[in-house]
Amino acid sequence: MCEGMSSWTLTHQSALLLFIHFIPICQAFLPNFWSRVLTLSWDSYTHQYMTEQALLNITMETLSRIMEPQHDVDNEELYTGLGRGFWHAVGEVASANAAMDFLSSTCSDPVYHFDSERVEGATQMLREFWGQTILLTQAKEYQGARRTLGQLFHSLQDFYSHSNWVEMGQQSVYLHLLHPEEPPVPVASVDTPTCADCYRFSCYSNLLEEMISKTEPLLTTGYFSTYPIKPPASLPQ
Numbered sequence: 001m002c003e004g005m006s007s008w009t010l011t012h013q014s015a016l017l018l019f020i021h022f023i024p025i026c027q028a029f030l031p032n033f034w035s036r037v038l039t040l041s042w043d044s045y046t047h048q049y050m051t052e053q054a055l056l057n058i059t060m061e062t063l064s065r066i067m068e069p070q071h072d073v074d075n076e077e078l079y080t081g082l083g084r085g086f087w088h089a090v091g092e093v094a095s096a097n098a099a100m101d102f103l104s105s106t107c108s109d110p111v112y113h114f115d116s117e118r119v120e121g122a123t124q125m126l127r128e129f130w131g132q133t134i135l136l137t138q139a140k141e142y143q144g145a146r147r148t149l150g151q152l153f154h155s156l157q158d159f160y161s162h163s164n165w166v167e168m169g170q171q172s173v174y175l176h177l178l179h180p181e182e183p184p185v186p187v188a189s190v191d192t193p194t195c196a197d198c199y200r201f202s203c204y205s206n207l208l209e210e211m212i213s214k215t216e217p218l219l220t221t222g223y224f225s226t227y228p229i230k231p232p233a234s235l236p237q
């Protein structure tokens with residue numbers, strides 16, 4: 001029994017280690033619950049969690065507003081009434097979101113993840129997802145609309161996670177991302193020194209001091225994987 005247990009444990013530990021070892025680096029911002037378990041990152045929010053919360057919040061808000069004139073709104077009753085169809089639809093959006101970190105067509109391309117100083121390309125991609133979501137909804141292609149909405153959420157969530165937006169002292173959402181008429185913030189170019197090199201599995205607190213203390217800070221992003229590689233010119237000399 002003990003032998004059996006230990007070989008079971010060893011087999012599963014080995015499988016776990018192999019899985020962690022072979023997780024492509026582009027999955028470092030955790031897509032779903034299981035990636036959080038496998039990397040032992042209990043305190044991280046996942047794309048799945050944020051997507052579910054966002055959809056639930058906006059749905060509850062909208063329903064409350066619709067019901068308000070008729071009678072007192074019971075939030076618990078509203079929540080229970082959401083039903084399986086709603087949760088199935090939320091699941092489709094969350095899966096399309098998480099897939100961005102798994103599919104070979106999207107996982108390593110920085111324009112889907114606001115990496116490698118590709119802010120302009122990633123912003124363009126975000127607006128394309130938004131445009132497609134609107135068009136598909138108008139055409140009543142709801143399944144397709146849920147897929148592009150999930151993709152849009154992924155890039156949008158990555159923007160706040162992979163850029164220095166918070167370190168810039170920003171307190172609200174970056175409107176320019178989906179509203180071109182709103183003013184943009186200045187963006188660091190590929191050869192601007194922005195951060196110190198880093199050799200840990202997860203890199204944090206390595207922004208250069210001048211990036212934080214500048215009177216007009218520049219927007220910059222992290223780098224994942226070695227492609228595209230961070231140019232040496234952007235490291236401090």
Ligand SMILES: [Zn+2]
Binds near residue numbers: 029100112154158
């Ligand atoms: Zn991503």
